[in-house]
Amino acid sequence: MPSELAVHWTLDPSIAFLNHGSFGATPRPVLDSQTAWRERMEREPVAFFTRDLEPALDAARADLASFVGADPDDLAFVVNATAGINAVARGVGLDAGDEVVVLDHAYNAARNAFVAAAEASGARVVTAKLPFPGTGSAAPLAAILAAITAHTRLVLLDHVTSPTALVLPAAEIVAALDERGIDTLVDGAHAPGMIDVDVDRIGAAYYTANCHKWMSAPKGSGFLHVRRDRQDRIRPLAISHGANSARADRSRFRLEHDWTGTLDPSAWLAVSAAIEFGATLRPGGWAELRERGHDLALDGRAMLGRVLGTDLPAPNEMIGSMASVPMPPAGASERPVAEPDDDPIHAALVAEGVQVAITPWPRDPEAGSWRRLIRFSCPPYVDTADLDRLARALATIRVAA
Numbered sequence: 001m002p003s004e005l006a007v008h009w010t011l012d013p014s015i016a017f018l019n020h021g022s023f024g025a026t027p028r029p030v031l032d033s034q035t036a037w038r039e040r041m042e043r044e045p046v047a048f049f050t051r052d053l054e055p056a057l058d059a060a061r062a063d064l065a066s067f068v069g070a071d072p073d074d075l076a077f078v079v080n081a082t083a084g085i086n087a088v089a090r091g092v093g094l095d096a097g098d099e100v101v102v103l104d105h106a107y108n109a110a111r112n113a114f115v116a117a118a119e120a121s122g123a124r125v126v127t128a129k130l131p132f133p134g135t136g137s138a139a140p141l142a143a144i145l146a147a148i149t150a151h152t153r154l155v156l157l158d159h160v161t162s163p164t165a166l167v168l169p170a171a172e173i174v175a176a177l178d179e180r181g182i183d184t185l186v187d188g189a190h191a192p193g194m195i196d197v198d199v200d201r202i203g204a205a206y207y208t209a210n211c212h213k214w215m216s217a218p219k220g221s222g223f224l225h226v227r228r229d230r231q232d233r234i235r236p237l238a239i240s241h242g243a244n245s246a247r248a249d250r251s252r253f254r255l256e257h258d259w260t261g262t263l264d265p266s267a268w269l270a271v272s273a274a275i276e277f278g279a280t281l282r283p284g285g286w287a288e289l290r291e292r293g294h295d296l297a298l299d300g301r302a303m304l305g306r307v308l309g310t311d312l313p314a315p316n317e318m319i320g321s322m323a324s325v326p327m328p329p330a331g332a333s334e335r336p337v338a339e340p341d342d343d344p345i346h347a348a349l350v351a352e353g354v355q356v357a358i359t360p361w362p363r364d365p366e367a368g369s370w371r372r373l374i375r376f377s378c379p380p381y382v383d384t385a386d387l388d389r390l391a392r393a394l395a396t397i398r399v400a401a
Helices: 028-043 045-068 081-091 108-121 139-147 170-179 252-258 271-280 285-308 344-351 384-400
Strands: 075-078 099-103 124-128 152-158 183-187 206-210 222-226 322-326 357-361 371-377
Touching: 028 045, 028 271, 045 075, 045 222, 045 271, 075 081, 075 252, 081 108, 081 183, 081 206, 081 222, 099 108, 099 139, 108 124, 108 152, 124 139, 139 152, 139 170, 152 170, 170 183, 271 285, 285 322, 285 371, 285 384, 344 357, 344 384, 371 384
Parallel strands: 099 124, 099 152, 152 183, 183 206
Antiparallel strands: 075 222, 206 222, 322 371, 357 371
């Protein structure tokens, strides 16, 4: 039976949907808000884009800024965190010999953005190795500091790692890098809504994130935060009218990023509805939702560890509302598949009505021995019955194997 909060989502009730982390899922009230914005836009498109859109974006950005602890004038809406990362990769101005440090846990698309920028400029991407399983709370900073050199220009830091679902101490790492004169781009794709985010306190030169994941806003909503002293470097991926606007009432950063051509801004404008909706789901608002998701994730990974006979790979304080649990090492004849949906364990779980993320780890195809990671998510519509279903399905699959 679906959880009491699942009624707000349009998800198939026959499926234990435990993969919120991949694409999110948007509840009905937020979809209704997006539809209302689209209808308003289409009633009079000229008036909407030339008169109504700017103040509407200002209002949505103010709500978002309050939610993530930032000045709204330092935020730009983007379609997703990958777009924000690409804007920084293009704009930071890498030179030949520069180095960009990324963790081996980094999201593949984020790494690819800097590989492309490095290839174009003669820079190079350096990989910092973070142990997993067996990660400790001090390990992320140690791994990054071990990888930096006199040539390090930027560090791409995951706030919450995608394949391994680890919450990293972003503020601590940013501060340590600032002391060494190195800028940080924080990839916060999974952070807002899952953990308490205070962008200004973190203090990174650049912070980008999705709203469509743990905030449950519509797909196509994300943001890029650029610290005021770095805004002259970062331009949108599409250069438009703001590049030579004569307006003096807004910063060039604001003028360029708020208008990159005609698009459907309804996902951005519905972010306010997503924030308001989440705040009403529990008496304690978003703080209670985050605590609930964290507790479920801890219970779920303990349960899976018992079923799989594996130790927990990281301490509790590195877990948010999502967790990855390693399966036992794969057989010598098995090879990681290129696409997770092609993995036989994933297919078997789907056949049991369970949707999770399955990732080979380590991701290096030359690594030899590897394991599958089972990553499950605990958004508001998930409850213990869903986690029990996953555990039972895994036990059945293992017995069958």
